[in-house]
Amino acid sequence: MSRYTLNFAPIELAGNPEILVGRQSYSADRLHELRREFGGTHVFQRMSIEDAILDIPVVAGAKPIGNLQELIDLRRTQGFWSALLSAALLRAFAGQRDLTSSWPVTVLGSASRGLVQHQKLPSWIQKRTALEFETRSIYLSTGKRVLGVVCETKLRNIIDGSCAELMKLGVPVMGRYVQIEREPDDDRLLPRRKLVGRVTRVNGDTLVLEDHAPGFETVHASEAFLEARREIFDDCIQRILGRDAASVLNQAEASANAAHSGPQRKRAVEDTLTYLRDRVALEAVPGVGIVLGKLLSSDQKEIFPATEVMPRPTLVFDPSGSRKDDRNERGIKKNGPYDQRTFSPKKLNIAVICQAKHEGQVDRFVAKFLDGMPNVTSGQNNVARYGDGFIRRFHLEKPSVTFFTARSSSAEDYAAASREALALAADNGFKWHIALVQVEEEFKAFDGSSNPYYATKSIFLKRDVAVQSVRLETMTQSDQQLVFSMNHMSLATYAKIGGTPWLLAAQQTVAHELVIGLGSHSVAGSRLGAHRRYVGITTVFSSDGSYLLSDRTAVVPYDRYSDALYETLKRSITTVRKQDNWRSTDKVRLVFHMFKPPKDIEAEAIKKTVDALGLEDVTFAFVHVAPSHPYVIFDNTQKGIGYRDPKKGVLGPSRGLHVKLGDYESLVVFSGASELKQATDGMPRPCLLKLHRLSTFKDMTYLARQAFEFAGHSWRVLSPEPFPITIRYSDLIAERLTGLESVPGWDSEAVQFGQIGKTLWFL
The missing domain is CATH 3.30.420.10 (Ribonuclease H-like superfamily/Ribonuclease H)
Incomplete structure (x- = not known):
């Protein structure tokens, strides 16, 4: 039986909870002013019902600021705990670590232990670990509310060198968006950055911008910074290090994969909470401690949320509902598609668009796709994963297949081949049911106007013809790999031509x-x-x-x-x-x-x-349906999937796990440890339904x-x-x-x- 851990630690208060607070009339400007001036000594909360600002002194010697003062009991006002915990975390890490945000509180790991290291690399190019802290609530089936801190681990790319410094090192800024630094509201935080525009021209030390924010037609290169998006970050390292860049980036990728793995992620969260619990002694206000509990575990049945593992959905493969299976591949092979008796036409007209120099290779691929690969087996039982082929699997007749070749990989030549196919159909009074288009991986980097795939797709779609692309790189896979790609492609192709493979x-x-x-x-x-x-x-x-x-x-x-x-x-x-x-x-x-x-x-x-x-x-x-949230679920019984190390999905939850956080929130694992492709994919994440x-x-x-x-x-x-x-x-x-x-x-x-x-x- 699985044993789960959630990266959620319950919090309680210890000490005398009665404190004196201040109250004053609310205005947005006043609240901003107070937080900017007294953010290090007070916590400020807007009280919407009373339309007032409440201030809570959080350091020794600080007094209430509001002109009205009152005594409150913190144990009965959990609405303040979140802000008090954030303020306590900021005080704990200020001066010890770089802080980038006060909500959620975000703490960068040590620069000296960064994931990108090379003697020729400027110190302002870094990949660092980060910890994020959020306060969340869980509601048990009894109706009890459990308030806690959710601790999540992240990685951050950092480019702190200005565009002027980057250009001196040969890094281009043309065509890239730039940011400027703004002073943070809280001087304990690193400067904030604001996106101001895309560089269209460089005039000496001045960057001329397009698609810019108001008032930022230009910006000085020494005051502008590139975004640290992955592709830009990697390009900076490649430009600066040259031949050494590949090994540095590969090592950084390996370290990042390890940081995202279940064991290392869980260890980082537990070590952080132990440090805060044992060595920092967090205080909400002077004399009132914040007690951090251990991470929630399913062993703690009285406070762990209701949990279930949902069964695979049952799929139906005929209108009567008598043919069912909970596995789609097995069900479609055994029963055929749901609409096999009613689908029409059974004999398809298929246009194949490919480059002339690859026609032979595409021809062989199409034959395998249509007729199957019965001699390619895998697994302990030597199963032919694509032994039936598209025609037999979906109960179709032998189709009419015609090739149309493009002279090159340009969008213009692909468009010409597509128009040739449509002209043939128009001249002979028939309609194409599907167009199979050979593309290449590099096409993904082309913009739409020069992308052969989109040029072809646009022409066929305007004539109500569906398009199924297949990458040249897929065609060159080994037969053991190709059968899996064929399985996916056959399903999508049947659906595109109007077929119904199965229903729920x-x-x-x-x-x-x-x-x-x-x-x-x-x-x-x-x-x-x-x-x-x-x-x-x-x-x-x-x-x-x-x-x-x-x-x-x-x-x-x-x-x-x-x-x-x-x-x-x-x-x-x-x-x-x-x-x-x-x-x-x-x-x-x-x-x-x-x-x-x-x-x-x-x-x-x-x-x-x-x-x-x-x-x-x-x-x-x-x-x-929220993919972005701080929760992580660890399955302590999951030792990893695979026959040899490194195994994938260690500590990862299984697909179908449902953790009900309350009447309005649930965590659901749509894709679990078994669905990871390789060990370097890290931890499967649940999705939050709100x-x-x-x-x-x-x-x-x-x-x-x-x-x-x-x-x-x-x-x-x-x-x-x-x-x-x-x-x-x-x-x-x-x-x-x-x-x-x-x-x-x-x-x-x-x-x-x-x-x-x-x-x-x-x-």
């Missing part, structure tokens, strides 16, 4: 239920300009995982994004309502999976939008289980997705649209209003 075995409910993913992406190339524009993306699924439709808003400024999104949502629900013939009195449940936490005004607007549809019995659940308080359907266990089922229901790959497909599909749509929109001549309405928009063209 939905639990029978009285209500009509829709699961709706809400996503968005920016279509502007600007990061700072006021003209940023957004597209809202909606994906709609029934409770059995049937993909009903996707829709998206027009391109609108951000201040109109919400209105446009709600109009799209109204249109989507109306379409499904008509298709399924809902009556106004039917019970309806709408579950929204949202890419960002919804604001109250957004939740209210969605409710009003649906109210306008005239449905009398509707419940809502607004679920923020239920908005205006939700009228509040069964968090039901919602967590449903989200988990949707993560195992992808028709893009046979392995589980790291997020529910409601969110994942929205991300894929956004990614594809971003590439297509930079292709000259692309018609954005082709997907929105064309027949192809009703398919899974984006997989």
